């Protein structure tokens with residue numbers, strides 16, 4: 106079977122555009138979009154088919170099929186959406202007047218989150234951001250706004266529209282007013 110994680114056999118020498126390599130030099134799935142990953146899997150499959158006839162990998166099959174499976178390892182976008190949901194939901198349930206312990210817990214969590222984030226290129230940038238703009242944990246609204254600005258920084262980097270931070274509570278806590 107052709108590899109899906111770049112580990113079983115030699116990956117192609119040249120990777121399709123958008124494939125981000127891990128620190129081990131192999132394609133990093135949680136750093137790469139599904140589309141780029143699928144192209145990479147197809148290229149790997151072709152390389153391994155050229156050598157011997159083998160069964161297709163799941164990801165390469167998904168790349169050629171019109172429907173995308175939902176029970177696959179997370180790509181950079183799925184991971185990002187889920188992570189932002191977790192972070193903004195933490196902001197939404199954070200106390201309006203947190204104790205010093207709660208404030209320290211949140212600071213520690215953000216620092217570890219930035220270190221452990223599975224997309225290493227994203228993690229390195231986020232660590233830099235946190236160093237420059239320390240998380241504000243004095244109240245729910247303070248942290249929610251800080252997080253919204255941090256998310257907007259990533260949005261800008263990716264060329265996405267920025268979000269109106271005056272609406273963060275409506276988006277993540279109370280629901281829309283209309």
Ligand code: FAD
Pocket residue numbers: 181182183184185186187188189193222226227228230231252253254255256257259260263265267268273276
């Ligand atoms: P997302 O950006 O995932 O947003 C989800 C939802 O949040 C949106 O639909 C919107 O309703 C709401 N939202 C958007 N902006 C804000 C905001 N400012 N405040 C509050 N709510 C908002 N991807 C990369 O390719 N490269 C990176 O370097 C990278 N770094 C990342 C760093 C971190 C810490 C995280 C958590 C994710 C990172 N990502 C990165 C993933 C990227 O930010 C997106 O999650 C991904 O591209 C999917 O984007 P999306 O358009 O579905 O919406």
